[in-house]
Amino acid sequence: MNETINPLPGRPVRESISEMSEHALPNDANALGNLFGGKVMSLVDLAGALAAIRHARCPVVTASVDYLNFIHPVHIGQLVILRSSVNRVFRTSLEVGVQVTVEDLLTGDRKHTCSAYLTFVAVDTHGGKVLIPPVIPETDQEIRRFTEADERRRIRLEMRAKRQSS
Numbered sequence: 001m002n003e004t005i006n007p008l009p010g011r012p013v014r015e016s017i018s019e020m021s022e023h024a025l026p027n028d029a030n031a032l033g034n035l036f037g038g039k040v041m042s043l044v045d046l047a048g049a050l051a052a053i054r055h056a057r058c059p060v061v062t063a064s065v066d067y068l069n070f071i072h073p074v075h076i077g078q079l080v081i082l083r084s085s086v087n088r089v090f091r092t093s094l095e096v097g098v099q100v101t102v103e104d105l106l107t108g109d110r111k112h113t114c115s116a117y118l119t120f121v122a123v124d125t126h127g128g129k130v131l132i133p134p135v136i137p138e139t140d141q142e143i144r145r146f147t148e149a150d151e152r153r154r155i156r157l158e159m160r161a162k163r164q165s166s
């Protein structure tokens, strides 16, 4: 993936780790009275973009989102907490992981609701692609995510190539 020829100085994962939260309100409810899945998807995209922009320090566009599986519904009144971090930088693209947790504000109980990997591409103000500084994983967890991101990228690009050729 040519990361080795990236001449830019690296930035540690910790510098762009982001957290945001949103109170689930009735105007975003589905017919069952839970939070509409599309609202969660939008929050995941936003949370992912935060970490990506903080790392790249330039605008980014979402290229792909991998496998968003909803494990639990989000009930109206709960707090949705989204934590995002850069797993790996390739050249003009990077992978961000987003973890979504819901908190029952009355009891403090927290549940993991979904996780996703998103790929963002860094762009300049004319929409041209921009080289991104490498990311430096420091903790064991960051190193594991960095290592595993390579295989995910391979699968992602293989699927993209199949779609383009069909």
Ligand SMILES: CC(C)(COP(=O)(O)OP(=O)(O)OC[C@H]1O[C@@H](n2cnc3c(N)ncnc32)[C@H](O)[C@@H]1OP(=O)(O)O)[C@@H](O)C(=O)NCCC(=O)NCCS
Pocket (backbone or CB within 6 Å): 001, 061, 062, 063, 064, 089, 090, 091, 092, 093, 094, 119, 121, 129, 156, 157, 160
């Ligand atoms: C994503 C986009 C910039 C890719 O542009 P492109 O000209 O096809 O770019 P390339 O093939 O040169 O790919 C650029 C980088 O993106 C990566 N990429 C492109 N499509 C990808 C995908 N579907 N999944 C993962 N990575 C992808 C490439 O691997 C490459 O990475 P690298 O530079 O780190 O090696 C372009 O398709 C685009 O602008 N899409 C719309 C984005 C958008 O508007 N998102 C919001 C949707 S509402």
